[in-house]
Amino acid sequence: MTDITELAQSMKAAAKKATPGPWALARDRKTVVSNQSHPIANLSDAMHRMLADGTTGQDAEFIALANPANILALVEALEKAQRYIEELRDWNAGLAQESCERQQLISELEPIRAAAEKLVRCKGRYHSEQNYRALAALFGVNTPDLPPLEHENVHYGDTAEMEIEALRQRIAELESRTVKLPKLKMLEDYLAEVAIEERKQILVGVKLEFHRACVAAGIKVEDE
Known part of the structure; x- marks a missing residue:
């Protein structure tokens, strides 16, 4: 796997030494020249051949590094990295927002849950067993002091109404x-x-x- 950082630094260093661009081919289609028509390298000769001024070798070094395979690999990797960075930023922003919302919800629900649990624990004084079970199930409170139900789908409201109606009838009988x-x-x-x-x-x-x-x-x- 290509080391993108090392490749980018090598290309940057070579570009600083090379003749400034843009570059183009001369009329003979063989010689690379700068925008001042200074010859950079002859494509038909070895790129590392030194001219009298000793600068062509440095240009050839940059040309060798700036081959299409390296450029494409660098661009593709950089674009992929940029997309990944943007995705991470969006994802982190979403997580931060979700975390903030969840924390707010927890802070709002905790006092309610604590009060409900306290209310459930008062079952002997204020609530029938049916209400006690219903509140305990709603707020996730354990009820080890109660025996298990024979049928888990007991309708607490109907049971309470039946008990109340039976008590009313008994009172009416006693009064008459x-x-x-x-x-x-x-x-x-x-x-x-x-x-x-x-x-x-x-x-x-x-x-x-x-x-x-x-x-x-x-x-x-x-x-x-």
């Missing part, structure tokens, strides 16, 4: 239920030793207070 009070056997046994009139007053008062408490709680009371 009629309670039949048993005889206050122990109280009656105690009051047997008290005067009849006093006993009746105490018993009526106890029943009234109990009845008021049940009514206040929304429970229908039916005396035995």
Whole structure:
């Protein structure tokens, strides 16, 4: 593989020693001359032949280095390197922009994730198990304190609604239920030793207070 740097430096050094261009062929189509018509080299002779002034050898050295193969190799390599440099610049600029955007996104999401994880950890106080699982799955929080689900595709929202509806029905049943009070056997046994009139007053008062408490709680009371 050609060392482009070494080749470029050699051509540069030779060009500084050579007769300034542009160069062209003389009328005989054999002699290379400068723009002042000074002969540079005779193509039919050995390029390294020295003339009386001793400069043609230096020109011949440059001509030898400036052959088409070297020039094409140099130009192709330089153009390829330039394209690669431009691609790297664009790529680096894209990476820098993407990195900046990702860092900004992370900085925005981290407080949210931290708050969500803290919320998940409060499941015993504020959340049902379904909400706890849903939040944990959403924010990638491990839940070693929960047993694995039998079906991973449980719909947490539907489950919660079903539980709420069942609780509502149970509350309605309790509110509409009629309670039949048993005889206050122990109280009656105690009051047997008290005067009849006093006993009746105490018993009526106890029943009234109990009845008021049940009514206040929304429970229908039916005396035995």
